[in-house]
Amino acid sequence: MKFLKKAKDGALLLVYVQPKAKKNEIEGVDEWRGRVKVKVKAPPVGGKANKELVKFLSKVLGAEVELVRGETSREKDLLVRGLGVEEIKEKLKV
Numbered sequence: 001m002k003f004l005k006k007a008k009d010g011a012l013l014l015v016y017v018q019p020k021a022k023k024n025e026i027e028g029v030d031e032w033r034g035r036v037k038v039k040v041k042a043p044p045v046g047g048k049a050n051k052e053l054v055k056f057l058s059k060v061l062g063a064e065v066e067l068v069r070g071e072t073s074r075e076k077d078l079l080v081r082g083l084g085v086e087e088i089k090e091k092l093k094v
Contacts, residue, residue: 002034004088010063010081011088017074019049024056029094035075036094047071054078061091 005012014035018027021039030037042052050067053076058065063083070076080088 001085001089003029003036003094004085006085007079010079010083011085012068013057013065013078013080013088015053015057015076015078017049017053017076019044024052026060026092026094033075036092050076061088 003014005014016030016033016035016037018037018039020043021041023039024041025039027037027039029035038053038057040049040052040056042048050071054065054067057078057080061080061083064081066079066081068077068079083091
């Protein structure tokens with residue numbers, strides 16, 4: 001599981017984002033990049049896609065999610081607080 005790493009106060013989730021999609025959804029694991037591919041409806045303008053990504057994953061995981069790296073990149077590192085690696089994997093269904 002390259003896309004999930006244990007962190008001090010939760011887990012680090014590595015994602016690859018596709019903005020301007022038809023709907024918000026988790027597409028699965030991009031094996032080549034070692035990241036979870038997530039589609040979001042919002043455009044990559046003024047941080048809208050980042051906000052949408054954090055909001056969407058917070059809802060899916062039922063936990064606090066914070067963007068820690070990759071603000072202007074499609075490859076992003078997110079800190080998920082209060083959940084373990086296995087719990088996250090189960091909730092993402094990947």
